[in-house]
Amino acid sequence: MAHITVAATHTKELPQLLLSHAGWAAPAAAGEAAVTGQLAVCAGSMEHAGFLDGVENAISTDAAVLAILLLPDENGNEVATDRIQALADGGARCEVVDGRSPLRDAIARAAGIALEERSITVVAIPISQLALPELAGPFGLTPRTTVSPPARRVPHADDVSRVALALSAARNVVLVAGGGTADAHDEVLALACTLQAPIAHTLRGKENLEWGNPYDVGLAGDSGHSASREAIARADAVVLLGTDFAYPQLIPPSATVVQIDRDARRIGRRTAVHFALVGDVGGTLTALTSQLSLRTDKAFMVESTARRRMEDDRLRSEAVTAAFDAENVAALLSDVAGSDAVFAVDMGPEWHRGARHFRTNGSRRVIGSMRHGALADAIARAAGAQSSDVERQVIALVGLRGAAQLGERLSALARLGLPVKTVLLNPCPATTWLSDDLSGIDVTHLNLFSDARSALTRLLASRGTAAVEIALGVPDQRDRNFPLRKLTTDFTNDLCSRPAGPRRSDHPMKGRTS
Structure with a gap:
């Protein structure tokens, strides 16, 4: 690693974030x-x-990341080969530099693939290769290397026509927007207007389609809004936009399923489809909408969107400042956060229902391990997001699995000069995870009788690294007989009985969101 670190520190044109914890990188x-x-x-x-x-x-x-991996000497090659193969099986593009291909070419190929596919690519370099004369100096990398933007893809016109005929024959159409709808907001709304179709979204599609959308019926899936589930249940046709949708049980067996995705490998991967269009969502929808006639029957869309508004009104009427469950905390935080805030979410059980209540507007971002279901990487993602713009409001949302090492990680953020704001949801009344004496960090503890809105407002107004620990279901000392509120009815006791630490296998949504 010394070779890489020295090279990075000498590359003045590129911003760097040197992290001591390898798992953060x-x-x-x-x-x-x-x-x-x-x-x-x-x-x-x-x-x-x-x-x-x-x-x-x-x-x-869906982020362009190039990972450089230094391989050990021959004694460790077998383990290295197994780990690289596991990454490839998981979806990463991997290349081992073996001397036959120059390192510069391998880096350029990997960078191009990462940008083209919005994915992570891995270039593995044996330590012995670093001794080669052509790799002397600053590692042969240059910030001036450019990569062409991804080419736009549009499916064949005949395929688009067949889908247009199928949608024209369907009475109730629902659109489900995923992460692949980035930069296609207007095109999705144009299709919804033409078909008078309600729009559901996945967690990864939330920041793309929730805002400025009169056809929105909320989050789809097991933890989604009831309005989206009912709309999908009544649909004659479901159009999956930039998502392979992990909840096929929600789609009626009689419904026609159309999937539009840039990546052909995702077609039919988790939901069986009747029609598939491989291409960019925006360009494909422009071609599709042009072949459809404007519908005048708005009944299905109006009923579905009205149900969503009723659901929101009910949440706001039930939410009080002292009601510390994940959904109400998320709603309060969404109210007081900045208009361009970045929410980095641990996708554990504490936050996976609450995350749907972060309101997006086209400038806010909601990032996290939505598909993989990592439970304790919100701080690391927040660090990366904050390093790109120290003036932007970045909020890390942490659950119990990330609590054990949270104090150490907050101290690391403070040392790096990253003013990340952290909200820890703690469903275990017996344990306090954040100490009040963390050097250089403003720490606040909240319970049922605290003024959560004021505390969260102060947190976000802090100039440096700061954190709030919210003890879910903890009564105030003034009333020991106050009944404990639960985070949910099922998993609070289960969480508190386990050792804290990241365990992806515990995540109820692993592999469920796209």
Whole structure:
């Protein structure tokens, strides 16, 4: 790693974030790339197993990341080969530099693929290769290397016509927008207007289609809004836009399913489809909408969107400042956060329902391991996002799995000069995870009788690294008989009985969101 670190510190044109915790590298790069839309680079070695764990977590985040992996000598090649193969099986593009291909060419290829596919690519370099004369100096990397923007893809006109006929024959059409709808907001709304179709979205599609959308019926899936579930249940046709949708049980067996995606590998991967169009969502929808006639029957769309508004009104009427469950905390935080805030979310059980209540507006971002389901990488992603713009409001949303090392990680953020704001949801009344004496960090503890809105407002107004720990269901000392509120009815006791730490297998939504 000394070769990489020295090279990075001598490359003045590129911003760097040098992290001591190897597991942070790839999630931090993913967080930076998600916010900037540009390529981010991370590096680590086989000596640090946490680095590869982080790469694995960052695979399915639709962010352009190049991971440089230093391989050991021949004694460790078998283990290295197995880990690289595991990354490839998980969806990462991997290349081992073996001397037959120049390192510069391997880096350029990997960077191009990462930007083209919005994915993570891995270039593995044996330590012995670093001794080659052509790799002397600043590692042969240059910030002036440019990569052409991804080419737009549009399916064949005959295929588009067949889908147009199928949708014209369907009475109730529902659109489901995923992460692949980035930059296609207007095109999706144009199709919805033409078909008078309600629009549901996945967590990864939330920031793309929730805002400025009169056809919105909320989050789809097991943890989604009831309005979206009922709309899909009544649909004669469901159009999956930039998502392979992991909840096929929600779609009626009689419904026609259309999937539009830029990546052909995702077609039919988790939901069986009747029609498939491979191409950019925006360009494909422009071609599709031009072949459809404007509908005048708005009944299905009006009923579905009205149900969503009723659901929101009910939440706001039930939410009181002292009601510390994840959904109400998220709603309060959404109210007081900045208009361009970045929410970096641990996708554990504490936040996976609350995340749907972060209101987006086209400028806010919601980032996290939505597909992979990593439970303790929000701080790392927030660090990467904050490093790209220290003036922007970046909020890390942490659950119990990320609590054990949170104090240490907050101290690391303070040392790096990153003013990330952290909200920890703690469903276990018996344990306090954040100490009040963390050097250089403003820490606040809240319970049922605290003024949460004021506390969250103060948190976001803080100039430096700051954190709030919210004890869900903890009664105030003034009333020991106050009944404990639960985070949910099922998993609070289960969470508190387990050792804290990241365990992806516990995540109820692993592999569920796209």
